[in-house]
Amino acid sequence: DAKTTQPPSMDCAEGRAANLPCNHSTISGNEYVYWYRQIHSQGPQYIIHGLKNNETNEMASLIITEDRKSSTLILPHATLRDTAVYYCIVRVSQGDNDMRFGAGTRLTVKP
Amino acid sequence: DVKVTQSSRYLVKRTGEKVFLECVQDMDHENMFWYRQDPGLGLRLIYFSYDVKMKEKGDIPEGYSVSREKKERFSLILESASTNQTSMYLCASSTGGTYGYTFGSGTRLTVV
Numbered sequence: 001d002a003k004t005t006q007p008p009s010m011d012c013a014e015g016r017a018a019n020l021p022c023n024h025s026t027i028s029g030n031e032y033v034y035w036y037r038q039i040h041s042q043g044p045q046y047i048i049h050g051l052k053n054n055e056t057n058e059m060a061s062l063i064i065t066e067d068r069k070s071s072t073l074i075l076p077h078a079t080l081r082d083t084a085v086y087y088c089i090v091r092v093s094q095g096d097n098d099m100r101f102g103a104g105t106r107l108t109v110k111p
Numbered sequence: 112d113v114k115v116t117q118s119s120r121y122l123v124k125r126t127g128e129k130v131f132l133e134c135v136q137d138m139d140h141e142n143m144f145w146y147r148q149d150p151g152l153g154l155r156l157i158y159f160s161y162d163v164k165m166k167e168k169g170d171i172p173e174g175y176s177v178s179r180e181k182k183e184r185f186s187l188i189l190e191s192a193s194t195n196q197t198s199m200y201l202c203a204s205s206t207g208g209t210y211g212y213t214f215g216s217g218t219r220l221t222v223v
Contacts, residue, residue: 034211043115043201043214044154099144099203099212100170101154 003027004088009106012082018075020105022088025069030092033064034099035073037084044087044101047073078109114138115215117202122220130189132218134202142205143185144212145169145177147198154201160185161207192222 005023012018024033034049048055048062050071055062061074075082087104118133136143144159146169156169158177166177174196178186185204189196199219203212 032209036211041217043203043217044212046211046213049209049211100156101146103153 003090003100004102006086006088006102006105008103009108011108011110012075012078014080014109014111015077018078018082018107018109020073020075020086020088020107021070022072023070024088024090027068027090028092031090032092033062033068033071034089034091035060035062036087036089036101037082038087038104039081039084047086078107080109080111083107083109115202115204115213117200117215117218119218120216122218124189124192124220124222126193126222128189128192128222130192130220130222132187132189132200132202132220134185134187134204134215135183136185136204136213137183138204138206138213139182140204140206140213141182142207143179144203144205145175145185145187146201146203147171148201148217149198157187192220194222196220197222 032049035047036044038044047059050062064071085104085106087101115136124130145157146154148154155171157175160166160179176188199217201217202215205212
């Protein structure tokens with residue numbers, strides 16, 4: 001069963017914020033939300049993760065709704081190099097070390 | 112930065128050959144993983160390992176085996192390669208807990 005639902009594709013203008021949504025309505029209390037991206041012909045790259053608080057790092061921000069049933073990854077100033085497939089994953093941090101990837105969202109940043 | 116190195120970027124093998132895909136990580140991670148990625152099917156977990164000499168089946172282990180004799184090295188073995196094993200193979204490692212995975216660049220295997 002899919003734990004997350006993401007739109008298959010999105011476009012974003014260069015320099016604008018890219019907001020990538022993810023639904024995870026069946027998330028459990030001990031499951032974290034992870035985001036990865038995969039640029040063409042490369043391995044996936046870890047971006048960010050969170051449990052219930054919003055998180056920010058040098059790559060992106062993660063906004064998790066209060067009920068934890070959905071989240072949004074925000075790339076504040078998208079560049080052409082951010083064109084990639086973005087994966088949203090939920091998993092338990094302890095005792096479940098296998099990350100399962102869905103189809104993700106193909107983000108295209110346009111000039 | 113953690114580095115995960117896969118020995119070959121591209122590989123062409125014949126049907127029936129025994130194929131070894133090697134993966135080495137340099138940050139003393141306990142956990143290592145093998146995935147394959149196919150168009151329309153995404154990444155699928157083949158095998159993973161929590162420790163030296165330990166292995167666990169993932170979602171699609173049939174036709175594959177693995178070896179982890181040293182902590183830094185995790186090998187994927189195709190005992191008798193078949194054309195339906197033509198794919199991109201990705202290795203990853205993690206230190207466990209809440210930390211994310213670090214992936215290698217992948218090996219694109221073609222079985223002819």
